[in-house]
Amino acid sequence: MPADKPPVGQSAPDLEIVGNQVTIHPSAVTGGEPHDDEITERNLVRHMARFRENPFDFLREVSLYMSGTGWRAYDDVIGQPIFYSGFTDRMKSRILASTLLQGKVKELAATRLAVEEKEGLLDIQPGPVDRKRTHRRSEIESHLREVVDSMLDSMICKMESKRFIRGAYYLCTQLLTRAYHQGIHVSSEEVLRLRSVAEEAARKKQSIVFLPCHKSHVDYVSLQLICYRLGIGLPVVVAGENLNIPMLGPFLQHAGAMWIRRSFGNDPLYNTVVQAYIDTMLQQGFNFECFIEGGRSRTGKLLSPKFGILSFILDSVISGRVEDTIICPVSTQYDKVIETESYISELLGQPKRKENLADLLSSSSVLSLKLGRVDVRFHEPWSLKEFIAQQLTRLPEQIDANGGRTLSYDDRGRVLRSLGYRVLSDINDVSVMMPTALVGTVLLTLRGRGVGKGELVRRVEWLCERVRAKGGRVAHFYRYPTEVVVERALEVLGPQIVGEITGLVEPTFHAVDRFQLSFYRNMMIHLFITEALVSTAMYTRIKQGGGPSYQRMSYGDLVNQVSFLSQLFRGEFIFPPEGLATNLEKTLRGLERDNVITVSRDTSGVPLFVELSDAERQCGRENYDFYCFLIWPFIEASWLGSVSLLGLTPPLNGPKDVWxxxxxxxxxxxxxxxxxxxxxxxxYFEAVNKETLKNSYQRFAEEGIVHVAKSKESKASSVRLAPEWIPERDAETGKLVPRGRLWDFTELIAQSRREGKNRRDGATVSSRVMRMSDLVGRKLFEDAASPSPVEEVDVSMRQMRRKAIAPAKL
Known part of the structure; x- marks a missing residue:
């Protein structure tokens, strides 16, 4: 990317806040046509003074924060009053007064009373039965209220002290700027729009519900810092109880954390307490934050939405207990994520370590790292009430006995899923591609052991153009030549992830830790998922070799393979919502416009054949290969999951119903x-990724290939092949026979796999692979106990329900 042609577009400028000065600077995000404005890199938070370097400035800063000088006072906040003495008690009293919660207490007390009466436990004292019944009901209700009070004490955030939050802001900024030395970047347009929405919401006493993606523990810290620095009411943050550890737990709870159990189980009272708490916050207009993916993404890409807390929010508005609330999807991107090393260990099968403060602070020496910058982008907020109304117009009318509208369980599920995937789509729309993601993607999508610096720079420039052409945004290029930006990205990634070989004609780089580097590649895979599926569908013919005429693919065959792959990855990726036909046509025209493929059409414009263009063949298929390399690891993982199912085939002479x-x-x-x-x-070694394998098994269950059951007494799940999918065994040798539905399904996935030199030996799933899978499976059957009572999931009904409310496939 030449320095005399800056790749800076018309994106909104960035915002710098230092002291009491607010300054707008040209954008640190590129996209669109270039212009010649002066570009300077700016941070939202400045570096803090350090005692060893300048003790006078350090002490001066501390005194300014503790005394609340200027903006640090956090007095003129946009939103409802927070951080005052008595805040917690006031919130608790409002929650306890909730009609919903009081009704549930009475309901549970009545249920318990009926059980005791039936078992004859009421007749323990002389006197009228009605009086004893009333007395006992009061006792039960009193006990339940004590339980509720205990639940709230451990759950509720305690925003009590402004002096505390000022100190917390200072401490967190110190830690963050030590790790992310280029600070937090935001768009001034997005922030000013957010402030405007916050002011309007405050007037209407409505809440803003922030729904960020979740890649790191730094996510909630960065969003809280932004809200504090810009004078927006800090949101109450939903957090799992696993983080409620000594020292850190109370600190976070006083900074706005709302602790909830990781699993509610079958506890109707706890469920109602959470609903009443959320109702109260949304009714009073307090800002709220929860992570749409639930837990942190350990793969770098967006996970499927988790609907637990989202369901509570939706119920608050649908029920009418809350008039409306504002939804604000948030994208948080990093040059480098602190926790990636621990993520890789977990994905490779190591048990997840219990959270503790020492690990959190010492993750890769977090206090002395230079990890680049954090980029936070806010999608335009929108009304949840309006979204629900829009969704209801697409559903059939259901009138209740009073003439009002009712929602069935399935219809409510459709609205909830639509809400979740709408938020994910909005997050993808505003996400910024960081330099580390660009460099990592290029390194993992080139053939060969390594790449020269000149070629790396050229391919990064090409990738930037493709990102912008797809409507994406690229982070902080400014006027720097691409070579400088690549050097910065390589420095942040470090030699343990990307190695450099010196003493050659030119510096040559190679991926040292491909597994960890894939985390950064996955940050941008959503932009090219449709091109990747089309390319790997074409690969079923291209890998057969021969001249162009042999590699040409009929449009019908292409549609069939793309449809199969999009169904296979329905829960793995977020596809555009327009549907298969529209998305495929747009993708083909885009690849045709980029001179990657040639499409033969009849006189009416209907596609007949698809093949690589002459230009793409002449350049060594580098652009076509890029799209294939993006998704091949995921195809490998699905193939591996399917092959592993062969090992679930029951032994020849053993029982057939073993779980x-x-x-x-x-x-x-x-x-x-x-x-x-x-x-x-x-x-691809990343094909053994535990999360991707879990997703594959979930898809197999949804398709009815396997049945999944849960024990009535524990959280353990069991699996077995559906009878119609069980492969045959040779009657004499007991070996698996390469035929049947599961074999055909595995071969269909294998058609789009990358062909390697070690697999040119006949069938894609060779006899040794089948033997290996069967060998591994035998150990499972040896360890399995005799069939035990289980509560089997109704796979067919669940499959129908999920298909009815699933997001559109490619």
Whole structure:
């Protein structure tokens, strides 16, 4: 990217806030046509003074924060009053006065009373039965209120002290700027729009519900810092009780954390307490924050939405208990994520370590890292009430006995899923592609052991153009040549992830830790998912070799393979909502316009054949290969998951209804994958990614290939093949026979796999791979206990329900 042609577009400028000065600067995000404005890199938060370097300035800063000088006082806040003495008690009294909560207490007390009366436990004292019944009901209700009070004490945030929050802001800014030395960046247009929406919401006493993506523990810190620095009411943040650890837990609770259990189980009272708490916050107009993905993404891309807290918010508005609330999707991107090393360990099968403060602060020496910058982008907020009204127009009318409208369980599920995927789509729309993501993507989508610096820069420039052409945004290029930006990205990634070989004609770089580097590649895969699926569908013919005429694919075959792959990855990626036909046509025209493919059409414009263009063949298929390399690891993971199912085939002379522990089955699939990788039958080690394998098993269950059951007495899940999908065994040898529905399904996935030199030996799933899977499976059957009573999931009904409310496939 030449320095005399700055790739800076008409994106909104960035905002710098230092002291009491608010300054607008040209954008740090590129996109669109270039212009010649002066560009300077700016941060939202400045570096804090350090005692060793300048003790006078350090002490001066501390005194300014503790005394609340200027903006640090956090007095003129946009939103409802927070951080005052008595805030917690006031919130608790409002929650306890909730009609919903009081009704549930009375309901549970009546249920318990009926049980005791039926068992004859009421007749313990002389006197009228009605009086004893009333007395006992009061006792039960009193006990339940004590339980509720205990639940609220451990759950409720305690925004009590402005002096505390000023100190917390100072401490968190110190820690964050030590780790992310380029600070937090935001768009001034987005922030000014957010302030305007916050002012309007405050007038109407409505809440803003921030719904960020979740890649790191830094996510909620950065959003809180932004709200504090811009004078917007800090949101109450939903957090799992796993973070409620000594020292850190009370600190976060006083800064706005709302602790909830990781699983509610079958506890109607706890469920109602959470609903009443959320109702109260939304009724009073307090800002609120929860992560749309639930837990942190350990793969770098967006996870499927989790509907727990989202369901509570939706119920508050649908029920009419809350008039309306404002939804604000938020994208948080990083040059480098602190926790990636621990993520990789977990994805490779290591048990997740329990959270503790020492690990949190010492993650890769967090206090002395230079991890680049954090980029936070806010989508335009929108009304949840209006969204619901729009969704209801698409549903059939259901009138209740009073003439009002009712929502069935399935219809409510459709609205909820639409809400979740709308938020994910909005997050993707505003996400910024960081330089580390660009460099990591290029390194993982080139053939060969390494790449020269000149070629790396050229491909990064090409990728930036493709990102902007797809409507994406690229972070902080300014006037710097692409070479400088690449050097910065390589410095942030470090030699443990990207290695450099010196002493050659030019510096040559190679991926040292491909697994960790894939985290950064996955940050941008959503932009090119449709092109990737089309390319790997075409690969079913292209990998057969021969001249262009042999590699040409009929449009009908292309549609069939793309449809199959999009269904296979329905829960893995977020597809455009327009539907298969529209998305496929747009993708083909885009690839045709970029001179990657040639589409033969009849006189009416209907596609007949698709093939690589002459220009793409002449350049060595580098652009076409880029799209294939993006998704090949995920295809490998699905293929591995399917191959591992062969190991669930019951032994020849054993029982056919044995249930296998699901976790053990997935662990064995991972072990099988590691073996196949080191033996050359698997091209990508990241295909053994535990999360991707779990997603594959979930898709297999939704398609009815396997049945999943949950124990009535524990949280353990079990799995077995559906009878119609069980492969045959040879009657004499007991070996698996390569035919049947599961074999055909596996082969269909394999058609789009990357062909490797070690797999040109006949059938894609060779006899040794089948033997290996069967060998691993035998151990599962040996360890499995005799069939035990389980509560089997109704796969067919669940499958129909999920298909009815699932997001549109490609």
């Amino acid at each position: 296998i522990d699901l976790n053990k089955a997935q662990n064995n699939a991972q072990l099988l994958g590691k073996t196949l990788y080191h033996q050359g039958d698997l091209s």
